[in-house]
Amino acid sequence: MAEDEHGGELRTAHSSDRPTNVGTAILPHDGFEDPGVEPHRHRITDAQPERAKATERVLIILFFVSIAASIFAIVAYFAWPIDRNDITSVRANNLWLGLGIALAMLSIGIGVASWTKYLMADHHVIEARHTTRGKPATRARAVEIFATANEESGFGRRTLLRNSAIAALVALPLPGIVTLRDLYNGNNPDPVSELSHTMWAAGTRLVRDPSGTPVKASDVTIGSVFHIVPEGLLELEHGMLEAKAKAVVLLMRLPQEQLKELPERKSWSYDGIVAYSKVCTHVGCPVALYEQQTHHLLCPCHQSQFDVTEHCKVIFGPAARPLPQLPIAVDKDGYLIAQGDFSEPVGPSFWERRNDYNA
Amino acid sequence: MFNAKKAGSAKRARRTQRRRAPFATAALLGAGLILTGGAYTAIDQGTRASAATESQSAETVARGEALFQSNCATCHGMNAVGTANGPSLIGVGAAAVDFQVGTGRMPMQANGAQAPVKPVQFTAEDTNALAQYVATLAPGPGIPEKEYLQADGDAARGAELFRINCAMCHNVAAAGGALTEGKFAPNLQQVTPAHLYEAMATGPQNMPVFNDANLTPEDKRDIITAIRWQTDVTGNIGGYNLGSLGPVSEGLFIWVFGIGSVIAMTVWLATRPN
Numbered sequence: 001m002a003e004d005e006h007g008g009e010l011r012t013a014h015s016s017d018r019p020t021n022v023g024t025a026i027l028p029h030d031g032f033e034d035p036g037v038e039p040h041r042h043r044i045t046d047a048q049p050e051r052a053k054a055t056e057r058v059l060i061i062l063f064f065v066s067i068a069a070s071i072f073a074i075v076a077y078f079a080w081p082i083d084r085n086d087i088t089s090v091r092a093n094n095l096w097l098g099l100g101i102a103l104a105m106l107s108i109g110i111g112v113a114s115w116t117k118y119l120m121a122d123h124h125v126i127e128a129r130h131t132t133r134g135k136p137a138t139r140a141r142a143v144e145i146f147a148t149a150n151e152e153s154g155f156g157r158r159t160l161l162r163n164s165a166i167a168a169l170v171a172l173p174l175p176g177i178v179t180l181r182d183l184y185n186g187n188n189p190d191p192v193s194e195l196s197h198t199m200w201a202a203g204t205r206l207v208r209d210p211s212g213t214p215v216k217a218s219d220v221t222i223g224s225v226f227h228i229v230p231e232g233l234l235e236l237e238h239g240m241l242e243a244k245a246k247a248v249v250l251l252m253r254l255p256q257e258q259l260k261e262l263p264e265r266k267s268w269s270y271d272g273i274v275a276y277s278k279v280c281t282h283v284g285c286p287v288a289l290y291e292q293q294t295h296h297l298l299c300p301c302h303q304s305q306f307d308v309t310e311h312c313k314v315i316f317g318p319a320a321r322p323l324p325q326l327p328i329a330v331d332k333d334g335y336l337i338a339q340g341d342f343s344e345p346v347g348p349s350f351w352e353r354r355n356d357y358n359a
Numbered sequence: 360m361f362n363a364k365k366a367g368s369a370k371r372a373r374r375t376q377r378r379r380a381p382f383a384t385a386a387l388l389g390a391g392l393i394l395t396g397g398a399y400t401a402i403d404q405g406t407r408a409s410a411a412t413e414s415q416s417a418e419t420v421a422r423g424e425a426l427f428q429s430n431c432a433t434c435h436g437m438n439a440v441g442t443a444n445g446p447s448l449i450g451v452g453a454a455a456v457d458f459q460v461g462t463g464r465m466p467m468q469a470n471g472a473q474a475p476v477k478p479v480q481f482t483a484e485d486t487n488a489l490a491q492y493v494a495t496l497a498p499g500p501g502i503p504e505k506e507y508l509q510a511d512g513d514a515a516r517g518a519e520l521f522r523i524n525c526a527m528c529h530n531v532a533a534a535g536g537a538l539t540e541g542k543f544a545p546n547l548q549q550v551t552p553a554h555l556y557e558a559m560a561t562g563p564q565n566m567p568v569f570n571d572a573n574l575t576p577e578d579k580r581d582i583i584t585a586i587r588w589q590t591d592v593t594g595n596i597g598g599y600n601l602g603s604l605g606p607v608s609e610g611l612f613i614w615v616f617g618i619g620s621v622i623a624m625t626v627w628l629a630t631r632p633n
């Protein structure tokens with residue numbers, strides 16, 4: 001039996017001269033046969049030296065092309081600069097700089113790959129496996145080293161010393177684990193209450209986004225849609241976007257007779273004007289694709305559809321709940337105001353969300 | 360009038376052909392075509408301008424009524440009161456007619472989810488007559504003033520208004536997008552400023568209405584400016600924009616050509632040279 005350079009036994013998968021004990025295993029007779037290594041074919045560059053020479057010349061040209069492309073990229077950087085006052089200058093800069101760098105890298109890549117494929121020595125090498133088990137002498141020596149180390153360090157003898165060192169190592173990561181407590185948002189407002197309330201309060205005027213001007217009921221003609229935020233939101237210095245993400249509202253007017261309102265929500269609309277949260281109850285995209293004839297609202301992310309005539313109930317798509325309605329009224333100056341906050345948390349579900357808001 | 364002019368330039372071209380070298384003929388023909396085209400554009404803009412300011416003469420209204428009775432009343436009913444097949448046009452205003460008829464959406468080619476744009480069926484004069492007639496039925500949005508259609512407003516402000524009010528349906532690059540059940544928000548990149556303005560003011564089909572209390576004429580002018588700026592100046596800023604459709608076309612491109620070239624390179628690297 002052959003041996004490899006490590007002294008291991010060389011075996012193939014189907015050595016017929018090796019006794020095998022199959023035990024209770026069922027071996028198929030037509031098992032997979034090792035097809036072996038396919039016969040070595042010589043390359044044309046090995047057989048004909050002039051072809052090898054030609055290939056070499058092509059590769060040299062390729063590398064020079066790469067050098068030229070790199071230089072071109074440097075030239076392009078200066079020839080097509082980005083002008084801060086002309087955004088369109090980005091186009092030529094990106095195009096020529098990018099083409100230069102791409103050609104430089106591609107030429108090197110193709111050149112190096114071709115060098116190894118066509119010119120470097122082409123012969124098969126088989127690296128045989130050897131067994132992982134060491135020789136008996138090596139194994140004995142390893143055991144001896146461990147025994148000596150144990151003896152000299154006193155690891156097995158001085159048990160108190162060893163155990164106190166282990167205890168110190170166990171205690172070391174504890175401060176790191178305890179500081180993970182900072183991830184618990186104890187000092188900040190309760191996230192559940194943050195998710196449950198928006199800036200809307202009784203008497204808050206509905207104002208246009210982005211101008212911040214209030215809306216008169218008479219401005220909202222039939223078929224209109226207004227993108228609304230609460231008054232004062234656009235002036236917030238901190239957390240404006242967080243507040244806006246929860247408080248955005250879509251204001252629409254429908255012919256009064258087309259609204260199929262629940263008796264308890266009759267007072268939430270004003271003369272056919274209704275306001276609904278713009279945050280999808282699925283995963284929170286802005287639902288603002290309003291079709292004024294079908295009165296459907298479409299969410300662009302996952303195609304949930306809501307019927308505005310029936311309190312924005314879900315008529316298609318993955319959303320599970322209707323869009324929350326903002327109860328509105330009109331103040332003494334004729335401007336639209338909120339009667340209060342939404343009666344339920346806006347936007348997608350969260351773990352602590354109660355499920356009895358619409359019960 | 361244009362036909363006569365065109366025929367004249369063609370005749371002139373034929374005459375010169377006998378006298379001069381073929382190259383001069385081509386140059387003359389080109390100059391003639393440019394002149395004709397320029398005159399056409401000037402006259403076209405002239406009619407539009409005069410149409411906007413033309414007084415509602417009784418003659419025009421009567422002509423509009425006659426056109427309406429023969430072309431529109433089947434669906435919209437006699438006197439535009441509406442039928443089961445078409446809505447009432449009372450109070451939609453001249454702007455709605457100019458938009459719907461001027462873009463070829465009306466007369467509608469078939470009852471369907473949405474009236475598509477098609478070749479315009481009426482001349483500018485007839486469209487104006489129809490618009491004047493419908494405007495007499497009840498007050499409604501009129502043909503927009505020219506000063507708001509020059510695309511010379513504040514593009515940055517217009518772009519913000521566009522993102523808040525329009526982009527969810529029409530796509531942030533105004534390339535259009537899908538709605539429900541076969542409806543769609545059309546591409547706005549090549550729509551004329553007048554039609555953009557009229558669409559905002561009247562809310563054609565399923566588009567909501569953006570009246571002057573919601574988007575003032577200055578707001579509408581800025582939005583038009585932003586659409587023109589985006590399309591004309593920055594439309595191809597990053598190279599070929601693949602229709603500005605976002606992840607659909609860009610994803611398809613990179614899956615087919617990007618991953619395709621990676622696979623081709625891998626196959627080449629792994630093949631044995633002969």
